[in-house]
Amino acid sequence: MTLLIGSITIGLVLALLALGIFISFRIFDFPDITAEGSFTFGAAITASLIVAGINPVAATLMAFAGGLLAGAATGLIHTRFKINPLLSGILVMTALYSVNLHVMGKSNVPLLSQLTLFTWVEHFSIAVSGKDAITSVLGWSVPVKDLWILLFCLIMIVLFSLVLLWFFRTNIGTAMRATGDNDQMIRALGVNTNVMIVFGVAISNGFIALSGSMLAQFQGFADVQMGIGMMVWGLASVIIGEALINEKKLGLLIAGAVIGAVLFRLLVAIALRWGMNPNDLKLITATFVFLALVLPGFMNKTKKIRLVK
């Protein structure tokens, strides 16, 4: 049960990453690979600020701001200098590696004994139900503090999803969505698509940096290499979510990205729990992702055949 709760919690933290990737890849149709850099950027900013004694909430918000800046840089490079989106992403991602090292001053900043958002939740849990309190969920005993952390992440992600949903329904948000769907049409309506792209990629990376910041606080350290591979996982989560939801409504797509991220962590947890050969871990996760992508379509098909009969 702790495994389930832990996996869902990590899934929710990484759902922020999935949301960010969803914004750039799906809403803007902008293949942005700044993610690997901005994810670490967020972690680096938060870790350094927390070590410097800044309030964790401020440190987390600063990470979001840092992500905005990184994304804006990618957007500007693309729109101002007409550089291919992929290449702009690569440029910023590469540059961020050095920036991250400078931000942290070294390659790894431990937060093991620092005050983070999650230690706050732990303190809250201790205040409410006492130290090392354990409760029973369906017969499994679970530390109460894990449940509080899960609840905290859940509230946070629901809040962010709602904000995102609201934002993309405002005038500017609708214009942004239209930029991704049909940029010629929206340009004809007098919207500057370049501004929209810079703005959108910035928000996307803001979310990604926020995810990095949360993960660093959750796991207790920031490492300059922690972004490696994250983009692939985020993209996989988005696509799994889409395959499951299979609808174009914005709210459902956002929910799909979150569900996809959580589902993905659960699949990894199963692979781990079944105790397979550690060398096969990635092969197994790839298989799981493949199944998650194919099964929904397959189920639809069988349903149709049945209907035809």
Place this chain on the structure above:
Amino acid sequence: MKSFSRGILALIIVSTILLLSDLQNRNKKNVIQRSVGQVGSEAVAGKKYLLGLCYFAPEASHDQLLAGLWKRLGELGFERGRNLTVTESHSNGEIGNISPILLNMDNLSFDLILVTSTPCVTAALNTVRKHQVAFTYCSDPIAAGAGKSFKDHSKGITGIGSFPPVEKTIQFILETIPKTKKIGTIYNNAEANSRSVVNLMRKAATQKGFELIEVPVVNTSEIFQATQAILSKGIDALYISGDNTCTQGFDVIAGLCTKNSIPLVTNDKELVAKGALAAIGPGWNGVGYHTGDLVAKMLNGVSPDNIPLENFANENIEINMEKARILGLTIPKEFLSSSIPLPEAKKYKFAFVHFADSPMSEDCESGLRKALEDHKLREGTDFAMKVYNAQGDIATLNSIAGSIGSQTWDLVFSASTPTAQMLVKKLPGYKIVFTNVGDPQAAGLGKSFTDHLPNICGISTMSDFDGMIDMIRLLHPGIRRIGTVFTPGEINSVSYKTHLEEASRKSGLELIAIPANSVTEVLDAANELVSRRIEAFCQISDNLIGSCSSAILKVSLSSKIPFYGFVSGLLGQGAVAVCARDYFQSGYEAAEMGIEVLTGKDPSNIPYRYVSKTNYLVSRKNAGIFKIDIPESVFKAFPKLKIEK
């Protein structure tokens, strides 16, 4: 909405699968189960117990003993301050003070008087009349006068003796220090325990044919002079047994021995940290724990007359490997492998976590497995070990920590820096042993090697930079400038670079360090070093450079600048010499540290330490290529230097 519920359904299905795989943990408390010792008499509810405690003087070993004692008593329901009131008194290390203290105690009212150390036992036999007495922390109860034999002992008193393994200690000295002719010992003649130990030493001297030099002292103030005197008599080793006076003044003895490079051997584990080469003897924490049962029984009114005396001394060997290295000693294998007693038969569950596939990490695992095998723990029957590998992915590492946290383990081994950080954060209730961590302080695992996070201990694999710089200076007299490539993205790499800089600076060398962030940049960085006119490569080892050091070696050959490294495999690729920390050995020692934890030692009390073994290797062939003569002075400075042809 229908499609949304499909998403939720998928989540539920997958969660259920996960829960089903986790079914065996249901209804199990997710807390590591404490080993329950023998059943003793538990505290009677509502009753208040009074215990009088008299001891010789506060000292580290005695604190250990008491910690074990209170722990056991707590487990049996006797809690200090709640239902157990303890009146403590000690004699400040003066034998003359003991009797008045005990007389005073005898006139008060206690359920039991507990005395520790031999002088207190002897005094209790003479002075305590109205109370029952239990004792512990005493080498030889018979010599202390507690009885004729273990069964036929004085009325009203019983206890636990812990006779130091004198013969084994002598054997250790003779086998470890070659050509031992004279062994010295200092002791207080007024302590019965010391007298009986010295008697045994004398016997051993005649049997094994060495000379025993004895210097008696009366109190701690005489220790300095006594030590100077005994050192001037040309002894090969100094053996201090459990003499209370010497234990108190141990710092003085250890300081003088270190100055004169004389190996110091004791029977007291706590003294190893204070500068002894080795300790062969009981772990006092364990003795205290064992005493807890006796004290509990007697508090509940069991008469001591019916309880025979007992000898309880598990023969632990603790060796300060760093000290052995400084003294140039090789510890015989039999002492190494028996240095920790075997834990009781039980099937242990271990987890082993790699961060990524690297030769170093793999060596650690094989070393660990070898150590478990050498300690007669067989996989399948005595332990099960589950190996995890995050394959370089931080998100997966998080999931692995979650997976480990959902199960019960006796020990969790970690084979990298991020792994150790993650596990210690995520698994506060588990005991973690790390290896393959270069700099635990930089990783946030503790303020120092002794003052560290509570549930973790382990072996640091920081390279021997001072040794390397010494070797380079001996091979290249007058060298001024050396160079290395490092990876700013790896915490170990940066910390190694800093330490190498420090070591170079101390010896007046200039270190040029060029950063490289990817495989392709390593070659450029190496060429840059050549253009900065370095006279030798002194290449630190990290994960990135470990995988492409051949690129630097190529540059070394083409530019005729000799290469020195910290990984033994480099010798075959053209390095002139290497000072290689042995990762296999680091895994081996991590396992031994793990076994210590299994035997009941609290990880927070185990200091971190560097891996003990460093392989110094030099290649004549490669040296020839660079026209380097290997002078005799190198062999003097590195007695264990091996030559590869």
